[in-house]
Amino acid sequence: MIKRRITRQVSLGSVKIGRNSPVSIQSMTKTDTRDIAATVRQVKSLESLGCEIIRVAVKDISCAQAIKKIKSKIKIPLEADIHFDYRLALEAIASGSDSVRLNPGNIRKKEHVVEVIKACRKKNIPVRIGLNSGSAGTNSAKGMVKAALDYLKIFEKEKFFDIMISLKASDVYTTICAYREMAKVCDYPFHLGVTAAGSAQAGLIKSSIGIGALLADGIGDTIRVSLTGEPENEVIAAKHILQSLGLRKFFPEIIACPTCGRCQVDLSKIVNNFYDAMLDTKYSTLNTKIALMGCEVNGPGEAKEADMGIAFGKNAGTLFKKGKIIKKVSYKDAVKELIKLI
């Protein structure tokens, strides 16, 4: 079992981050924040998949003002993403943002940061010091840690400790090293991520290695898997990362064979449909191992350790439970029948 790093705890709206709270999942909307209807639609879609915190881009004052209406229509806490202009943070806080992310690389003036700290203290909300390697003017893990520590001094001098930290580089190993070093010198909770990770496939691999390595070390309190494309994929990926490490449980364990020359059906279609069905939160507490196997010759045998499953022949499948055959089902009805058995 993973022993998690001991940290302070902050509250981002109703979600606790750090100490013994579960590692939370967050994502970021990809809509123009000023388009309230589109942004709310995207947040609701992410909420329904299990996203626990949402971040929105605040590129001008209208975005900051839109937060008020967005917040009134969504359930999960919202973090405002602020770059360049500290006044956007003040406006987002006034609009009811549950947290603000400041980029130390482009909000540098001490007096500006202090203004934001005062506003956060008044509303009792945390700040994320969100450092990215490029904008921090350094590409090394050491440089990132130093930049974060210098920035932290402004907060600590003001006796403000409701802080989360992220140290994201687009290079996976630099990201890992930066967080590991930072974990040695502070006890603030960490938001983990690999920045600009890339496409659904490449980005997923980079994020899984970066975030996964740190989580396995016990480092990390909330995660965002940055992927180019639909944000829904970020939430699903985050769930898989956390479940793979035994840190959270979201769906039953699914075993699927890779298929070989014996397989006579489109197993990948079946597996994808089944995964989609299992995303429904009603299956999250199910402690069942389910196997989807490409052939009836080896399927039930290979999946002996599964509680139940299905092994396919030509256009049909055999449902099995603990290695014993239950009944034959057509290829078309296979997923439906398996869900019925569950």
Ligand code: SF4
């Ligand atoms: S279960 Fe059958 S189809 Fe799948 S890998 Fe094994 S032998 Fe091949």
